Amino acid sequence: MAYAAGGTLLLAGCASMPDHGDLRGVESTPRQDTQVRVFAVPPSEDAAPPDIVQGFLEALTSDDPHYETAKLYLTTDAARDWEPEASTTVLADGPATTADLAGGRDDGTAYSFTLTGTRIALVDGQHSYTPVDGDYARQVHLAKDSKTGQWRIDRLPQGVVMGQSDFQRNYTSVNKYYFASDTVAATGAQPAAVAADPVFIRRRVDAMTQMVQSLLAGPTTWLDPVVRSSFPSGTELEKDATLTPDDQNKLTVPLNDKAAGVSTAKCEEMAAQLLFTLGTITPTVDRVELQSGGRQLCSLAEDGADAVAARGSAEAPEYLYFLDGDHRLVRIPSGSKTTTAEPVPGALGEGSRELRSVAVSRDEDTAAGVGSDGKGLYVGSLTAQEPLAEPVVVSQGRTENDRLTAPSWDIYGDLWVADRDPANPRLLLLQDGEGDPIPVATPGLDGRIESVRVAADGVRVALVVEKDGEQSLVIGRIEREGAAGQPPSVTVREMRSATPQLSQITTMSWAGDSRLVVVGREQDGVQQMSYVQVDGSTPEVAAPDALSGVEDIAASEDERLPLVAFSEDGIVRMASGAQWQKVVKEGSSPVYPG
Structure with a gap:
């Protein structure tokens, strides 16, 4: 499926899915130019169960920030309980589907399909990537709404699943920066910055805000025992904050009241973490200003970050x-x-x-x-x-x-x-x-x-x-x-x-x-x-x-x-x-x- 809006090319996959018979593949979308925006298509009126499943899988590979279109393929209860950010399972190819013979097919009120494939990697809820192998097999179940007569998915696995090429198009690896716990660099008196925390974020879904939110959430479980963050525990962005640098390449970062009482020295460490982290996704931030409650906490330029912390x-x-x-x-x-x-x-x-x-x-x-x-x-x-x-x-x-x-x-x-x-x-x-x-x-x-x-x-x-x-x-x-x-x-x-x-x-x-x-x-x-x-x-x-x-x-x-x-x-x-x-x-x- 393809359509244009706002001058942006919109693409969706074009795989087919059976509702019975032999196992067939839902092919992963071919690798596209990373600048191409991909938007999901909502379910069509009276769509058959195979089309609902296929449309849902295609919606998982889109640039929809909160998977709102994907949720249109689910029942109200399933959409409420589904947690797409829980994990991303990466398969060698797009998930194959086969219709199950059980599950109420005789009376035409329910269908179920099994999604299968060969696993390559798992990105967990902390956005941490881990190579994995073995077979993937998860079931999705559909039911017909008694009032509208429309088919919707009512049971599905948590997280999202997609093929390798879709993952490469949708996600990018970036580094979060923290400090080695209770240590100083041998070359000076400043703390030693650590670039040990690569994570994967969605490439075209407000990557800057995603990256800062991930940094504030703290290091991944593997790294956590040996590093510290200068951000006080519980520090988050102000509600609904979206981060964009101004025309002077300065990024203002509004934080909640957990950061309100930090010292200037601690605030500059926080700013250094932000500058190091943002430098892995954009060259357009030369300075960060941290605020809390509308009040400036500190401001640090890019060339001042290396004076605050040592980085390899x-x-x-x-x-x-x-x-x-x-x-x-x-x-x-x-x-x-x-x-x-x-x-x-x-x-x-x-x-x-x-x-x-x-x-x-x-x-x-x-x-x-x-x-x-x-x-x-x-x-x-x-x-x-x-x-x-x-x-x-x-x-x-x-x-x-x-x-x-x-x-x-x-x-x-x-x-x-x-x-x-x-x-x-x-x-x-x-x-x-x-x-x-x-x-x-x-x-x-x-x-x-x-x-x-x-x-x-x-x-x-x-x-x-x-x-x-x-x-x-x-x-x-x-x-x-x-x-x-x-x-x-x-x-x-x-x-x-x-x-x-x-x-x-x-x-x-x-x-x-x-x-x-x-x-x-x-x-x-x-x-x-x-x-x-x-x-x-x-x-x-x-x-x-x-x-x-x-x-x-x-x-x-x-x-x-x-x-x-x-x-x-x-x-x-x-x-x-x-x-x-x-x-x-x-x-x-x-x-x-x-």
Whole structure:
């Protein structure tokens, strides 16, 4: 069905649905231009049960803000009890329908249909995306109104269901920003902002207001134990508020009285959360003003938000680092086009100890490297000429593949590494890169850790885990406990898969506040490079150009910096919108700080 109104193209699906016989598919609407508005069509007079079900399913994929047209296909009681925002089930294709033989068909007063399909993902009531699999089967029941003689759906599952292409057209992934609980960034006295909460919102249904409402509702359940919001509990937008920036790109956000008594410092943290969050959906907000009861609480410009909070994607590293042909740590300016590298200051740049993997602290004052045999982890200063000390961690693994992984630094200046010794596999943390290693608990981990990368926010860690010859990329939540001045108790909890489709992971790196770049392959497939979100969804960015024989990949949370890889051509890099270019032939283990 198609019609025009107000100059906007209006589209609806054109699938067919049986009321008896074999199972047939209600095909998902083909992927449309994301600017095309899709409006639902109300039920026609004397529509048959199959047409009611089909019209209802099509209405679920429309841009109707509150599903008012979809509710016209329901009885009054069903419309009142139905909660479309409870969840969104994503199927590989649009839901197929088959008419059930039971349910009063003989007297012509009731029908029922079963909706079926193959599940891909579930978006819950908090807008959090989770990859799922398995079969989907839910029943809808129809009854004929005794007064009007019209068929309507009187029983149906909560939430909405649609095919993958409709989901991609209707929804977009955005980041909500919160602060790490009771922590400060190692680089300053301001709280560390966290970009760990990607959620999906409806793309063309007042996305700005949706996003602010979701932010005010608080972090998703997975992230909640390790972050805080600066908004007082119970803070909401004023009733019926719709958010639109003015002609000066200032957004006024009216809040209820829960926010009325906040201090200026707390209000600026709230404003920073809003600016970071809104920056993921629009470039047109330069300033936010928070109000409560018609009174201004504070106003903060975009360039002032980074002074309030530290954010990984805003911390541009000074250098790109890698190992040269002599296995020394060298560096080049991160934003330059030069191919001439210089040894780093200190012992790790002198070549007294050959290295096979490295990591540089986020303040770029310290580096850590694993020796060429994989046994020892060495830490050296990049600001002072000091001899290389004894290794801070030593693995007893019998082979190089059973020893230490490449290390990783977090924002607090702590160093992470995994020991792959089959007799004593362990994940370790060294406070400030020194002292006795602290064992990190990993409840629920099923397999051996092959790679470790800590996110810039300090509350998430990406792990490549191997079991039975297959690897998977999982994201875990970092929880720290302990009294001040005492070694912390550190646990990585609730690990969830970010690449359920891959069976082999060659290398990975953080490539944004909630995004990673991954090199791997599907079962019986070829090596591929792609971006993934921490929730397992696929971001709306093109995959990097193919590159042969990739062994290591390095990306920065600052997405403006080039992607760098170690491949069969040596160290290569690719700026946004460009092609791969060779940096040096003899080199390995490229890394940005982190």
